[in-house]
Amino acid sequence: MRKVAIVGVGIHPFGRFGEKSYQQIGQEAVRMALKDANVTWKDIQVAYLSSQYLPSTAASRVLKPLGETGISLVDVEAACASGGVSVNIAMQAVQAEACDLALAVGVEKMPRGFMDPMMNFDKWQVQMGLSTNPSYWAMSARRHMHDYGTTEMHLAKVAYKNHKNSVDNPASMYRKAFTIEEILASPIVCYPIHLLEICAPNEGAAAIVLCPADKAHKYTNKPVYIEACVHVVAEYSSDFRVPIESMSARIENPSPVTLASRKAYEKAGAGPMDMDLIELQDTDAFCELQIYENLGLCRKGESGKLIDEGTTDRGGRIPVNVSGGLISKGEPVGASHLGQIAEIVYHLRGQAEARQIADAKIGMAQVLGARGNCAVTILKR
Amino acid sequence: MTTSQPAGKTKRVAIREDLFTTPLDDLSAVHLKGTKCTDCGEVFMGRTTGCAHCGSENMEGVVLNDQGFLYTYSVIEYPPPGDYKGPKDPFIPFVEGLVELPDGIRIVAPVLECDPKDARINMPLKLKVYDFFKDEEGNDVVAFCYVPA
Numbered sequence: 123m124r125k126v127a128i129v130g131v132g133i134h135p136f137g138r139f140g141e142k143s144y145q146q147i148g149q150e151a152v153r154m155a156l157k158d159a160n161v162t163w164k165d166i167q168v169a170y171l172s173s174q175y176l177p178s179t180a181a182s183r184v185l186k187p188l189g190e191t192g193i194s195l196v197d198v199e200a201a202c203a204s205g206g207v208s209v210n211i212a213m214q215a216v217q218a219e220a221c222d223l224a225l226a227v228g229v230e231k232m233p234r235g236f237m238d239p240m241m242n243f244d245k246w247q248v249q250m251g252l253s254t255n256p257s258y259w260a261m262s263a264r265r266h267m268h269d270y271g272t273t274e275m276h277l278a279k280v281a282y283k284n285h286k287n288s289v290d291n292p293a294s295m296y297r298k299a300f301t302i303e304e305i306l307a308s309p310i311v312c313y314p315i316h317l318l319e320i321c322a323p324n325e326g327a328a329a330i331v332l333c334p335a336d337k338a339h340k341y342t343n344k345p346v347y348i349e350a351c352v353h354v355v356a357e358y359s360s361d362f363r364v365p366i367e368s369m370s371a372r373i374e375n376p377s378p379v380t381l382a383s384r385k386a387y388e389k390a391g392a393g394p395m396d397m398d399l400i401e402l403q404d405t406d407a408f409c410e411l412q413i414y415e416n417l418g419l420c421r422k423g424e425s426g427k428l429i430d431e432g433t434t435d436r437g438g439r440i441p442v443n444v445s446g447g448l449i450s451k452g453e454p455v456g457a458s459h460l461g462q463i464a465e466i467v468y469h470l471r472g473q474a475e476a477r478q479i480a481d482a483k484i485g486m487a488q489v490l491g492a493r494g495n496c497a498v499t500i501l502k503r
Numbered sequence: 504m505t506t507s508q509p510a511g512k513t514k515r516v517a518i519r520e521d522l523f524t525t526p527l528d529d530l531s532a533v534h535l536k537g538t539k540c541t542d543c544g545e546v547f548m549g550r551t552t553g554c555a556h557c558g559s560e561n562m563e564g565v566v567l568n569d570q571g572f573l574y575t576y577s578v579i580e581y582p583p584p585g586d587y588k589g590p591k592d593p594f595i596p597f598v599e600g601l602v603e604l605p606d607g608i609r610i611v612a613p614v615l616e617c618d619p620k621d622a623r624i625n626m627p628l629k630l631k632v633y634d635f636f637k638d639e640e641g642n643d644v645v646a647f648c649y650v651p652a
Contacts, residue, residue, distance in 0.1 A: 239585035246519040248585035249636070250646055252611055257577035257599050265575035265601075268624050312577050358545075358556040368548050371574075372607040373556060 125335035126216045127345040128501070130159025131464040136326035136451045137295040139231075144176055144325070148184035148229035151327035151457075155225070159331040159341045163188040166331070167221035170196045170212050172204035172228040173456030184229055198456075202403065203353055203489045204228065205328075205459025206497020210351045212332050222337060227329035228461070230454030237323065242365050242492055255365070256320065256406065260312035262362045263408035267314065270423030272411065274314045278305045279429045280407035281319040281449055287436055288446025290476035293461070295324055295452040319407035324452035328460035330467075344471040349390035349484070349500040354382045356494020363409070365492070378496035379416035379488065386486070387418075390500040394418040397440055397500075398482040399469055401462035403490040404447040413488065414442075436479070444469075444477050459497055462487035470503040518635060518646045521550040524566060527645055533632040535567040535647060537606065546608045568604045569630040570652060576600040578619040588636040588644070589613075598622045602649050613648040627652040 132154025134147050148171070156163060163185075171181035181195040198208045205228040212226040239253035247253055266272045282302050288294040300318055308318040331341070338345035360375035376384075387393050394400075394417050402417070404410040411425035419440060420428045428434060434442035445451060445465045448458065466485035468474040474482075484502045515527040524534045539546045540554035541561045548567075553560050582594045589597070598614040600622070614628060628649040635646035 237584070239583070243585070244519075245586075246522075246646075247611075248583070249518060249588045249644075250613060251579060251583045251587045251589050251597065252599060252613070253583045253585050253587070254577075254579055254581075254599070257579060260577040261575045261599070261601055264577065265624070268575070310580065312580070367611055369601065369609045370545055370556070370607060371603050371609050373545065 124217045124219065126213045126332055126348045127335045127338035128330050128348065128463070128467055129333055129338050129341035129345055130155040130157070130161070130331035131467045132158060132329045133293050133461055133464045134327040135293045136324055136454055136457070136461065139325050144180070144229055144231035145184050145187065147231060147325060148227060148327045149188060151229070151329040152185070152188065152225065152227055155329035155331050161223065161331065161341060164191055165223055166193065166225045167223050168194045168212070168215050169225040169227065170198050170208040172198040172208035172226070172460070173230050174199050174201060174204055175230060175232050175455065180229065184227070200353065201493060201495040202453065202455055202458060202491020203495035203497040204456045206351065206353045206489055206499065209330065209459065209463065209499060210353050210497070213348055213351050216332050216334055222333055224332045225329060226332065226460065227327060228457035228459065229327040230456040231325040232323040232454060247365070247367065254312065256312045256315055258363055258365055259406050259408060260315050262412065263314050266408070266412065270426070272426045274306065275302070276411060276426040276429055277314060277319055277407040278302050278316070280404065280410045281305050283435055284404060284443050284447035284449045285318070287444050287477070288450030291446050291450070294446040294450045295322065296450045297446070315406050315408060319449065321405055321448035322452045324454050326452070326454035326457045326461065328457050328464045330460060330463060344503070346467045346470050347502050349392065349502050350386035351497070351499045352382045352385045352389070353495070353497045354378050354385070356496070357381065361494035363490070377416040378494040379413055379490055380418070382496045382498040383417050383488065386498040386500050390502070392484060392500065395440065397484055397486045399441045399444060399466065399479045399485045400488070401443060401445055401465055401485070402488040404443060404449050405453070407449065409490070410442070410447070413490070417488065441479050444479060455491070459487060459489045459499070462489070463499055463501065466501050470501060514642045515634070515645050516638065516642045518644050519549065522548065523632065523645060530632045530634070530645065534569060535630065537565045537567045537608065538562050539565045544607065546606045548608070548610060565606070567606050567608070571602045571604040571628050571649065573614065573622065573624055573626045573628055574601045574603040574609050575624055576614060576622050578622070600628070600649060602628055614650070615648045616650040
């Protein structure tokens with residue numbers, strides 16, 4: 123099986139850009155990646171575009187203006203894991219020798235305000251008032267607090283860390299540090315989750331250029347290799363985030379994060395503690411804690427202890443979300459995982475500027491969303 | 504939506520098809536319907552033709568137990584997104600619970616007649632089926648919740 127390299131990355135900052143079209147946003151990220159790889163659009167042999175909220179044929183609408191070359195342009199959606207799927211199938215296209223140069227790009231320009239509840243819920247659930255997304259995260263958090271003694275302070279520490287990290291990330295929507303007191307004083311969205319502990323839907327794009335590893339030298343002297351790229355959808359009664367009508371009281375399957383990461387560790391021949399940095403899904407601060415456990419950074423119930431010990435701080439043993447995480451960057455859904463991958467590539471190349479984790483060799487990106495869609499990518503230099 | 508025998512002048516319809524036992528005349532005698540996999544024993548709300556756990560198609564209709572307890576919950580402090588049919592003007596915060604039933608299932612449901620401050624994990628609950636709102640044709644739409652037992 124061919125090894126696959128990333129030879130170019132590009133990122134359009136995440137935020138809100140008024141009248142700027144999703145086509146412009148996407149094209150900027152793509153052009154940046156092409157330039158980074160020292161190629162032109164005509165060299166690309168297949169392209170996959172991930173998005174959740176853009177209209178039909180978004181891939182064509184974003185990419186055809188770059189040059190209508192007749193190649194396959196594919197739209198991909200898998201909720202918050204959409205970017206994982208576009209990378210996964212671009213990688214498979216290279217592995218299958220179907221092409222020698224592929225592009226994966228994530229683009230999103232999300233509608234303002236609440237997500238349309240009919241995207242996630244059935245009519246009866248909306249009518250009965252069961253359509254508040256964060257309430258499901260909050261239910262999970264409350265049970266975790268009951269079972270393991272996790273506290274509001276643990277959540278606040280995650281948000282504190284990620285906001286502080288974002289100050290050094292020019293691609294982040296919010297770049298402001300907050301004190302623990304400010305975080306805990308911010309309005310409750312759904313107990314125990316405060317406003318400053320939750321991510322905002324927004325706009326952005328990120329793109330990567332992939333090729334077989336043995337051809338990478340044609341494009342860059344700093345290739346980064348995809349050691350694993352895995353996408354799963356949650357097993358039965360294993361994911362409690364969005365949305366559910368019921369769970370089993372008899373069966374508890376491992377989280378989709380556990381499922382995807384185990385497969386990724388096996389493919390990469392590396393475990394969670396081998397990672398020099400991790401970019402993961404902090405939809406809300408509790409989500410990050412739960413994912414520490416699901417990724418195997420600590421045992422079930424011990425994520426509070428991990429954040430207390432500072433293990434996941436920028437200066438800690440396993441820096442998590444040095445980009446600022448989704449809490450600071452926001453979540454332009456289709457672009458999110460591509461953005462995480464771009465961040466890790468910068469660190470592995472020594473190009474992460476003020477955020478740089480010294481001598482980073484291997485990093486992991488993880489996203490999780492509706493219906494238990496989860497993707498994990500492990501990269502190595 | 505499923506229609507029922509009219510009770511007096513009011514026609515009742517269920518908020519979700521195949522979820523309630525019929526008739527809907529006497530709501531205190533209405534229960535939730537479920538489906539059970541005869542191969543692995545997993546239970547689902549309403550009607551399903553296959554088992555999401557083991558993939559079997561050997562399913563049988565069951566009636567879910569009215570009694571349960573609160574496994575965990577959230578307090579809904581703001582009007583939920585979309586066409587919420589509960590009190591909106593003013594909005595009345597309520598408990599959204601994950602209610603565990605002896606049938607081996609945990610159901611997301613409103614927990615009403617309960618001050619959110621009084622909600623506790625493990626508190627005993629019982630099913631309440633009630634006239635929730637009137638639809639465009641003037642029918643009473645029947646919904647369910649749990650209340651402190």
